[in-house]
Amino acid sequence: MKKSKLKGWLYLLPAIVFLGIFMVYPLVDVFVYAFQEGFNFASQTYKGVGWYNFSYVLRDPYFLQAVKNTFIIVIITVPVSTGLALLISLGLNSIKPLKNLFQTVYFLPYVTNTLAVGLVFMILFKKTAYTDGLVNLIINWFGSESIDFIDGPYWAKMFVMCFYTVWVVMPFKILILTSALASVNEDYYKAAKIDGTSKGRIFRRITLPMISPMIFYLVITGFIGAFKAYSDEVAIFGTDLNVAGMNTIVGYVYDMLYGDSGGYPSFASAAALILFVIVLTITVINLMVSRKNVHY
Amino acid sequence: MKVVLDHLTKRFPNRTKGEPDVIAVNDFTFEIPDGKLIGLLGPSGCGKSTCLNLISGLEKPSSGKVFFGETDVTDLEPENRGVGLVFQNYALYPHLTVRQNIMFPLQNLKGADKLEKEEMLRRADEAAKMVQIDKLMDRKPSQMSGGQQQRVAIARALVKMPRVLLLDEPLSNLDARLRLQTREEIRRIQRETGITTIFVTHDQEEAMSISDEIVVMKLGVLQQIGKPQEVYNDPVNLFVAQFLGTPAINTFTGEVRGGHVYIGSEAVLDAPGVPDQAVWVGIRPEGFILDEKGPFTLDLTRVEVMGRDTSVVAAHPFAQSPSVRAIISSENEVDADAAKVRFSLKPKKVFLFEEESELRIRF
Ligand SMILES: Nc1ncnc2c1ncn2[C@@H]1O[C@H](COP(=O)(O)OP(=O)(O)OP(=O)(O)O)[C@@H](O)[C@H]1O
Ligand SMILES: [Mg+2]
Numbered sequence: 223m224k225k226s227k228l229k230g231w232l233y234l235l236p237a238i239v240f241l242g243i244f245m246v247y248p249l250v251d252v253f254v255y256a257f258q259e260g261f262n263f264a265s266q267t268y269k270g271v272g273w274y275n276f277s278y279v280l281r282d283p284y285f286l287q288a289v290k291n292t293f294i295i296v297i298i299t300v301p302v303s304t305g306l307a308l309l310i311s312l313g314l315n316s317i318k319p320l321k322n323l324f325q326t327v328y329f330l331p332y333v334t335n336t337l338a339v340g341l342v343f344m345i346l347f348k349k350t351a352y353t354d355g356l357v358n359l360i361i362n363w364f365g366s367e368s369i370d371f372i373d374g375p376y377w378a379k380m381f382v383m384c385f386y387t388v389w390v391v392m393p394f395k396i397l398i399l400t401s402a403l404a405s406v407n408e409d410y411y412k413a414a415k416i417d418g419t420s421k422g423r424i425f426r427r428i429t430l431p432m433i434s435p436m437i438f439y440l441v442i443t444g445f446i447g448a449f450k451a452y453s454d455e456v457a458i459f460g461t462d463l464n465v466a467g468m469n470t471i472v473g474y475v476y477d478m479l480y481g482d483s484g485g486y487p488s489f490a491s492a493a494a495l496i497l498f499v500i501v502l503t504i505t506v507i508n509l510m511v512s513r514k515n516v517h518y
Numbered sequence: 519m520k521v522v523l524d525h526l527t528k529r530f531p532n533r534t535k536g537e538p539d540v541i542a543v544n545d546f547t548f549e550i551p552d553g554k555l556i557g558l559l560g561p562s563g564c565g566k567s568t569c570l571n572l573i574s575g576l577e578k579p580s581s582g583k584v585f586f587g588e589t590d591v592t593d594l595e596p597e598n599r600g601v602g603l604v605f606q607n608y609a610l611y612p613h614l615t616v617r618q619n620i621m622f623p624l625q626n627l628k629g630a631d632k633l634e635k636e637e638m639l640r641r642a643d644e645a646a647k648m649v650q651i652d653k654l655m656d657r658k659p660s661q662m663s664g665g666q667q668q669r670v671a672i673a674r675a676l677v678k679m680p681r682v683l684l685l686d687e688p689l690s691n692l693d694a695r696l697r698l699q700t701r702e703e704i705r706r707i708q709r710e711t712g713i714t715t716i717f718v719t720h721d722q723e724e725a726m727s728i729s730d731e732i733v734v735m736k737l738g739v740l741q742q743i744g745k746p747q748e749v750y751n752d753p754v755n756l757f758v759a760q761f762l763g764t765p766a767i768n769t770f771t772g773e774v775r776g777g778h779v780y781i782g783s784e785a786v787l788d789a790p791g792v793p794d795q796a797v798w799v800g801i802r803p804e805g806f807i808l809d810e811k812g813p814f815t816l817d818l819t820r821v822e823v824m825g826r827d828t829s830v831v832a833a834h835p836f837a838q839s840p841s842v843r844a845i846i847s848s849e850n851e852v853d854a855d856a857a858k859v860r861f862s863l864k865p866k867k868v869f870l871f872e873e874e875s876e877l878r879i880r881f
Pocket of ligand 2: 566
């Protein structure tokens with residue numbers, strides 16, 4: 223009995239070692255750092271233990287800006303991208319000719335290099351010596367002034383940011399939702415048709431509940447992904463996000479570690495823990511909401 | 519409400535490139551009398567579901583017409599035809615309770631037909647009582663057995679009081695015992711409600727046992743229509759004869775010469791007035807009489823005694839299948855060790871068919 227247990231652990235050893243080194247240890251480390259006050263990176267010493275790191279981070283205007291930005295991105299992009307993806311998937315599902323072509327077109331951004339997507343956004347939004355960008359061209363068309371989307375007012379930058387985020391996450395959502403829609407048994411629709419069910423009711427009472435697990439999956443992963451947003455911001459506004467006023471929580475964590483004013487693992491850890499608590503709370507709320515509305 | 523099909527045809531473009539169109543339903547003309555239960559019977563892929571879909575309106579015919587009573591419903595949308603449809607896999611909405619499932623069709627009613635909530639609940643309860651699931655109203659379909667789900671599906675189809683009830687292989691997902699039980703149930707419900715019902719199945723026994731009339735089809739073509747026993751006793755062609763009956767009819771290659779039916783060198787039966795020709799001889803298993811001096815000799819394989827009946831399994835060089843099965847009363851003593859067994863035949867249980875067309879030769 224004892225011997226066979228030992229054997230089991232032995233088999234697990236490689237996995238445990240790797241998980242331990244690369245996941246558990248850093249996690250523990252983050253906790254430790256977060257509560258060490260006055261940590262000196264060079265000498266690896268600290269002055270005391272307490273909540274100071276948290277209170278500092280929560281008073282840092284850059285962090286507060288980052289929290290605000292992150293929340294705006296989350297609150298706008300998750301519903302918009304999921305809703306749009308659902309609309310497009312419904313459309314794709316109801317057309318027969320060229321369906322595959324459209325599916326490919328919508329999926330292209332997913333397999334396209336970030337740089338290429340960035341380039342498209344440059345063409346759309348960026349002001350250069352030669353042009354104000356395609357979007358400005360259209361704005362000018364309607365007789366308005368050009369707007370600087372990259373270095374201009376906050377709302378314009380936020381608009382570009384949300385536009386970009388939605389753009390990037392849509393293909394995956396469309397892929398998931400079109401296959402979810404296609405997997406709904408045709409007989410349900412036939413039964414509904416025989417019973418004279420209206421289109422809206424079919425959607426609300428049959429389609430939506432049937433694909434609700436997938437929508438729920440997309441919302442949860444969407445929330446988590448948007449809370450962790452960082453690289454997309456860098457792709458558009460460059461690395462100095464604090465100055466651009468477009469930093470996110472993960473960006474703040476990174477800056478605290480490696481940025482020009484970095485070298486503060488304690489503050490970074492405290493910010494990371496705050497993010498963790500936020501994501502955990504939102505996910506728990508999501509799970510509670512889903513218990514009522516998702517049908518497996 | 520009687521249902522009349524008038525030269526009803528449905529073609530599908532062939533899914534294989536270059537092949538001709540599939541004619542799933544080919545020129546159906548028949549009438550289903552009011553309040554009867556009709557079994558639509560045929561092998562897989564012969565167009566049974568398509569025929570049902572044409573009647574329900576889910577498919578539009580390529581040509582021909584469908585009448586409910588005297589009204590032409592060919593161009594009517596399914597929801598305006600007043601049909602109830604039960605699917606092979608029931609198609610119960612998994613996220614709704616039994617009650618919600620049954621009420622679903624009622625909630626679709628609009629305008630003048632709109633019902634009060636109480637009335638809907640009352641009707642749902644009524645339909646549930648009819649199929650005896652009124653105690654399970656708050657369950658989800660996944661918490662029910664196949665037979666119970668089946669009943670919910672029937673209740674959902676009945677609740678809006680359809681003029682015609684259509685069942686597409688409703689029993690094929692059930693185990694043997696439940697299938698027997700449920701088909702009796704369907705028969706009972708149909709009798710109680712008096713709704714004209716069309717029941718699709720590929721199981722001839724099922725169709726024979728509950729239908730007032732059966733419609734036998736093959737490759738989209740109507741073969742025969744009539745009371746089950748009539749069709750069984752008087753098939754129009756070899757296909758129908760082979761399709762009905764368990765165990766299946768025994769088929770031999772034979773010949774008519776001088777008014778006698780020959781299988782091999784033995785004249786097994788008289789067929790007065792039939793011109794000389796090569797024929798198919800079909801003998802129902804119950805058409806054999808154990809007779810030491812009988813004209814028909816078979817090579818005995820084994821004897822299976824099954825209570826009331828004895829099944830004699832034998833072989834014959836001119837038989838279409840490797841084994842010939844004769845069912846005789848258990849009172850007969852068959853010597854299981856004998857090499858040969860001799861029978862005489864009941865003329866009414868022997869059918870002759872033309873070799874080419876496989877049509878019945880009556881005599
Ligand atoms: N939408 C379609 N397009 C092309 N061919 C079709 C279509 N629907 C049915 N068919 C063909 O029509 C024929 C009849 O099909 P149908 O489903 O009516 O058969 P069935 O008798 O119900 O068979 P089963 O017992 O297997 O359910 C088949 O050959 C089938 O391949
Ligand atoms: Mg079918």
